[in-house]
Amino acid sequence: MIVVSDTSVISGLIQAESLFILQKLYKRIVIPNEVFFELNKLDKRYLDQLSNDWIEVIKVTKTPLLNELSSILDLGEAEAIMLARELNADVLLIDEKKGRMIASKMGVKITGILGTLIEAKRQNLIKEVKPILKTL
Template sequence: MIIVSDTSPISNLATVGQLDLLKKIYGELIIPETVYQEIINAGATEPATLAVNSLEWIKKGSVNNLTLVMSLQTKLDPGEAEAIVLALELKADLLIVDERKGRKEATKLGIPITGTLGVLLKAKQLGFISSIKPILDDLVNSGFWVSSDIYQQVLALVGEGE
């Protein structure tokens, strides 16, 4: 299975100590060079920076279609644009991306997507975590934005709603 990721799912899950869920679910991730740079530029002691510099299951990939990257960058940030193009070029089974615009562009191009919340739902479904709510609360407390409706929907999907 080929899985490509954008910056935010890696950063968000690393921040709350749940990055290993990506390895447990998908085995290996491929990130484009720009995503790697975005992560390491966050600071040497950031959890995601430490992870991409030490974990062998997070691999770097190179994009070839720079014209498409530049076209996508008119609407998206550079990491998202490269992640989408890399997913296309590798015929990835899945792109992990959180930002709405990036998800929309990937879907238009026929790339299957999920995001941080989808990863948590899959982890719960596979039995890697017993509860989503504490992790979701940690994410929100660390700056991850999710609407209250989506928050409640996610919890209701796994029987953790109020």
């Protein structure tokens, strides 16, 4: 399974001390360079949690479509959508409304932090969703 993530889902789960959910659910996450840079700008503590062998950073091919997307979305979102398309990902983890809408229109299957938490509960990886949502 190929799972690409934007910044929001990873940063939210790190803040909630629940990043383990992504590893347990998906085994491997792929992020574009810009998402990696964004996460490191937010908090240097993220660097330790992101240097795991189950998180892979991949450079996105610069294309006119990426330029177009980055003119209406932030660069991390644009790269995540493009990477999901390039890799024919099974799912893109993204929360921002505009990014979700564009990704869906481009045929990319999406879920966000809430969908991830619900799936984690369904698979008995967490007992409750609500306490994690409260910390966000």
